[in-house]
Amino acid sequence: MIKIIIYFVLLFIAIYCLMPTLYYLLIKKPPFFFDKNDKKVMLSFDDGPDPRYTDDLLDILKKNNVKAAFFVVAQKAAENPDIIRRMIDEGHLVGLHSLEHKDAWLESPVYQKRDFESGLAIMENLGCKISFYRAPWGHLNLTSLLLAKKYNLKIVLWTVMVQDWEKHSTSKRVLERLTKQTKNASIICIHDSGCGKAAAEGAPAQTVDAVAHFLPMMLTKGYEFVLPEKGIL
Numbered sequence: 064m065i066k067i068i069i070y071f072v073l074l075f076i077a078i079y080c081l082m083p084t085l086y087y088l089l090i091k092k093p094p095f096f097f098d099k100n101d102k103k104v105m106l107s108f109d110d111g112p113d114p115r116y117t118d119d120l121l122d123i124l125k126k127n128n129v130k131a132a133f134f135v136v137a138q139k140a141a142e143n144p145d146i147i148r149r150m151i152d153e154g155h156l157v158g159l160h161s162l163e164h165k166d167a168w169l170e171s172p173v174y175q176k177r178d179f180e181s182g183l184a185i186m187e188n189l190g191c192k193i194s195f196y197r198a199p200w201g202h203l204n205l206t207s208l209l210l211a212k213k214y215n216l217k218i219v220l221w222t223v224m225v226q227d228w229e230k231h232s233t234s235k236r237v238l239e240r241l242t243k244q245t246k247n248a249s250i251i252c253i254h255d256s257g258c259g260k261a262a263a264e265g266a267p268a269q270t271v272d273a274v275a276h277f278l279p280m281m282l283t284k285g286y287e288f289v290l291p292e293k294g295i296l
């Protein structure tokens with residue numbers, strides 16, 4: 064009997080959580096067209112805004128004339144409306160990265176509904192029409208998919224992740240990993256703030272420093288940093 068219960072629990076987890084997550088991470092194409100023959104990449108930042116790092120990052124993006132996507136935590140956005148305003152004014156894309164960075168795999172559908180509703184309401188008050196969603200840790204489940212559909216949000220995960228939140232992360236290591244992993248049509252995910260136990264204090268400073276070197280290097284190599292086409296926004 065216990066074996067049967069364990070079997071059904073595992074089956075439920077596989078269908079409810081793992082399949083949606085793996086589908087979006089490994090199979091589903093991003094909701095915009097990237098031609099693999101073009102040297103185009105998308106740069107995205109998660110977990111901010113953070114007054115300690117995000118403004119510096121925006122300065123670097125401006126200096127290099129690069130537009131990026133910021134998947135923001137709505138509660139942090141509410142605390143830093145000026146940074147959100149600056150992102151919009153400077154032509155960056157603002158997407159939703161949940162209300163308070165809770166893990167969808169561990170939360171009830173009732174919580175998830177509030178997560179989406181409150182997160183989107185906060186962003187709307189800040190003048191953001193949100194069209195793109197990235198789940199914390201990329202953890203999706205069937206409820207996330209239904210809510211994303213209900214609110215007409217396109218789910219965007221990533222193809223390049225460089226562990227820039229780690230305690231022993233250095234700007235040199237972040238830069239090396241970014242350079243090695245980025246190729247045509249990459250969607251790069253790095254962090255302008257930290258969320259969760261694994262995120263080391265001060266790690267985003269290393270990311271900001273790495274980005275300052277990464278952008279001119281990639282531009283010199285002929286890469287273009289792009290955002291989803293206006294038509295689907």
Ligand SMILES: [Zn+2]
Nearest residue numbers: 109110199200
């Ligand atoms: Zn996150």
